[in-house]
Amino acid sequence: MNFVALKMLVADRSKYFSLIFAIAFASFLLANQISIFIGIMTRPASQIQDVVDADIWVMDPQTLYSDEVYALRDYDLYRIRSVPGVEWAVPLYKGTGRAKGPDGRFRTVILMGVDDATLVGAPRKMLVGSIYGLDQPDAAIIDKAGFQYFFPGQSLQVGEALQMNDRRVLIVGISDASAPFQSFPVLHTRYSQALGFVGRERNLLSFVLAKPSAGVSIQEVCRRIEAATGLRARSAAEFSWDAFRFYMRNTGIPVNFGITVIIALIVGSVVPGQTFYIFTIENLKQFGALKAIGVTNRRIVSMILLQAMVVGATGYGLGMGMAAAFFASFLNYSPTRGIILPWQVMAGIAVVVLFVVGLASLMSIRRVLVLEPAVVFRS
Amino acid sequence: MVTDGIAVFSHDVTKVFGRGDTQVPALRGINLKIRLGELTMLVGPSGSGKTTLLCVITGLLDATSGELVVLGQRPAELSQEELILFRRKNLGFVFQQYNLIPALTASENVAVPLLAGGVKRQQAVTRGREFLATLGMAHRANALPSELSGGEQQRVALARALVHEPTLIVCDEPTSALDGRTGHTVMELLSATAVRPDRAVIIVTHDTRIFDFAHQIAHMDDGRIVSLEEDRKNVALTRALAPASTVVSLATKRRAFPYDRRLGT
Numbered sequence: 001m002n003f004v005a006l007k008m009l010v011a012d013r014s015k016y017f018s019l020i021f022a023i024a025f026a027s028f029l030l031a032n033q034i035s036i037f038i039g040i041m042t043r044p045a046s047q048i049q050d051v052v053d054a055d056i057w058v059m060d061p062q063t064l065y066s067d068e069v070y071a072l073r074d075y076d077l078y079r080i081r082s083v084p085g086v087e088w089a090v091p092l093y094k095g096t097g098r099a100k101g102p103d104g105r106f107r108t109v110i111l112m113g114v115d116d117a118t119l120v121g122a123p124r125k126m127l128v129g130s131i132y133g134l135d136q137p138d139a140a141i142i143d144k145a146g147f148q149y150f151f152p153g154q155s156l157q158v159g160e161a162l163q164m165n166d167r168r169v170l171i172v173g174i175s176d177a178s179a180p181f182q183s184f185p186v187l188h189t190r191y192s193q194a195l196g197f198v199g200r201e202r203n204l205l206s207f208v209l210a211k212p213s214a215g216v217s218i219q220e221v222c223r224r225i226e227a228a229t230g231l232r233a234r235s236a237a238e239f240s241w242d243a244f245r246f247y248m249r250n251t252g253i254p255v256n257f258g259i260t261v262i263i264a265l266i267v268g269s270v271v272p273g274q275t276f277y278i279f280t281i282e283n284l285k286q287f288g289a290l291k292a293i294g295v296t297n298r299r300i301v302s303m304i305l306l307q308a309m310v311v312g313a314t315g316y317g318l319g320m321g322m323a324a325a326f327f328a329s330f331l332n333y334s335p336t337r338g339i340i341l342p343w344q345v346m347a348g349i350a351v352v353v354l355f356v357v358g359l360a361s362l363m364s365i366r367r368v369l370v371l372e373p374a375v376v377f378r379s
Numbered sequence: 380m381v382t383d384g385i386a387v388f389s390h391d392v393t394k395v396f397g398r399g400d401t402q403v404p405a406l407r408g409i410n411l412k413i414r415l416g417e418l419t420m421l422v423g424p425s426g427s428g429k430t431t432l433l434c435v436i437t438g439l440l441d442a443t444s445g446e447l448v449v450l451g452q453r454p455a456e457l458s459q460e461e462l463i464l465f466r467r468k469n470l471g472f473v474f475q476q477y478n479l480i481p482a483l484t485a486s487e488n489v490a491v492p493l494l495a496g497g498v499k500r501q502q503a504v505t506r507g508r509e510f511l512a513t514l515g516m517a518h519r520a521n522a523l524p525s526e527l528s529g530g531e532q533q534r535v536a537l538a539r540a541l542v543h544e545p546t547l548i549v550c551d552e553p554t555s556a557l558d559g560r561t562g563h564t565v566m567e568l569l570s571a572t573a574v575r576p577d578r579a580v581i582i583v584t585h586d587t588r589i590f591d592f593a594h595q596i597a598h599m600d601d602g603r604i605v606s607l608e609e610d611r612k613n614v615a616l617t618r619a620l621a622p623a624s625t626v627v628s629l630a631t632k633r634r635a636f637p638y639d640r641r642l643g644t
Contacts, residue, residue, distance in 0.1 A: 001494050004483065011482030289478035292439060293539075294467020295495045296460065374439040376474050377430045377551045377583075 005303035015279050019311045026268020027319025030349050037257040039339030045240035046178035053120045054209035055218045058233045065246040071203035080208050083228045085216040090115035092207040093194040100163040101150040109185045113194025129158045129173025141173035145334040146185025164197040179338045273360035280364035291373035312357035386579035387413035392445030405431040407602040416576040421583045423599035429583045438462040471540030475552035477532040479524040485535045486520040492543040510542045530561035548573045550582040566592050
């Protein structure tokens with residue numbers, strides 16, 4: 001009877017395509033909005049995630065997330081190094097400054113000052129040049145988006161120069177740094193160099209990056225640092241979540257995206273649900289005839305579920321295809337770089353679509369199950 | 380199992396809809412025997428209970444009381460699942476509005492009872508096409524119901540009712556949606572293909588033009604059989620041999636038929 005169910009489904013083209021497109025549109029909207037939301041909300045942690053050498057971030061107790069930092073005192077670095085279980089600890093500057101291009105255009109940049117001796121915190125994904133270029137005087141590595149902003153139309157190359165705080169900034173490398181939340185260019189330089197590129201404050205030590213000794217857990221070392229210094233120590237993962245939570249609590253981003261997602265869910269549920277229900281109601285006589293002829297309820301339920309699954313799978317496939325095409329087309333667009341369609345989102349939406357078509361078919365199934373086959377004798 | 384050639388035996392069968400003050404008796408003590416090899420018509424005005432009786436006989440509705448045996452089975456003693464299987468195997472239906480599935484071709488519609496019985500699609504559709512050919516519809520096998528005339532649709536419905544070789548065929552107003560000529564053709568086809576010694580046919584109808592095809596006519600009113608014309612075989616036989624006027628005069632000879640005025644006959 002499966003082919004009967006499928007033929008019944010596709011016979012009414014307008015309803016069939018309405019169902020497909022309603023689910024496809026809802027799937028696309030959900031995938032699109034959730035993926036962009038995830039992409040944006042992981043951006044505040046981009047610079048944390050890009051530092052792969054250190055497991056522990058130590059900061060002032062009042063520092064809540066990575067974009068707003070109250071600087072430590074210089075000697076805090078030595079206090080942290082003296083904590084048992086700390087293999088090594090290095091300074092990291094993270095702040096913002098204004099960089100000026102050769103044509104006079106300027107922009108706020110995120111400045112990362114990495115340890116002079118070890119270069120811990122330097123970008124690992126280099127497109128042009130090497131992190132060891134930072135050994136040169138005034139050297140800095142700029143991310144690709146930043147280079148394209150300051151040097152539009154030029155191919156990626158080293159040797160160009162910017163100006164920060166009346167000092168020359170020599171571009172010695174171009175990195176593929178993760179996009180920051182504000183889409184500012186990201187500059188990496190040595191710690192000592194960074195202090196010269198920004199306006200002088202009394203304390204400029206943003207973070208201390210540390211590594212636990214072998215055999216000591218990250219959590220244990222964090223606990224020891226906090227106990228010994230009174231500073232705040234977080235694992236890289238915890239600190240990333242701190243940033244995520246801060247933006248969740250203190251910005252309108254989740255509300256805005258949440259509203260769109262809820263609307264997509266409502267539209268995606270109501271339209272296919274109602275259309276599918278109407279589709280079933282219009283076929284009630286046929287279902288009644290089938291029941292009279294001797295088709296079991298179980299078989300009719302399986303026919304309706306098959307119709308729902310086909311509609312759901314087709315709509316979902318179309319929606320995911322549209323979403324994938326959307327993200328693929330923006331993959332190399334600088335402001336949206338790093339925003340992708342995660343497989344977890346696709347899987348989650350598959351579950352949502354399954355729920356939606358399940359709900360829609362349940363209403364139809366209920367109607368067909370209570371249908372008296374004797375209805376076919378009423379003209 | 381059918382005993383003594385009786386396909387349907389009904390003794391004092393009642394059917395009441397609703398409860399308490401809202402009770403509506405639809406059948407009030409139906410006594411009826413329908414024999415194999417015969418075509419029985421249930422006739423009467425609207426609301427007389429003929430369709431309800433048809434539903435009770437086919438197990439689509441439960442009788443409230445009385446004894447009912449259909450093809451040797453008591454529907455009241457069968458579970459819902461058993462009833463469905465019983466209908467699928469033994470019953471063929473022809474509906475007033477044909478109730479063909481609009482999305483399926485004629486041959487696919489005919490194949491539906493076979494598909495419901497688990498026959499493979501290709502085999503079922505081939506059988507459906509062959510069966511249509513026996514009803515002179517081979518050339519319309521691939522047509523959709525919307526492309527068929529009313530008479531053609533009813534012929535497809537008839538093929539659907541017969542394709543799985545059921546023992547009892549039930550037809551609800553099979554000619555009421557057709558013009559006189561087409562209705563007559565459909566009835567000729569029905570009596571020629573459906574009526575066999577091992578099969579019974581029940582037709583619910585208002586259409587007096589087709590009475591002469593019946594071996595037995597049960598006239599119903601207000602939930603009762605008010606008169607019964609039995610043993611009309613000679614009428615059907617004569618119909619085939621004699622002019623139409625003679626057939627009509629023979630067909631109207633019955634034991635008691637007090638509702639002529641209401642039926643307009």
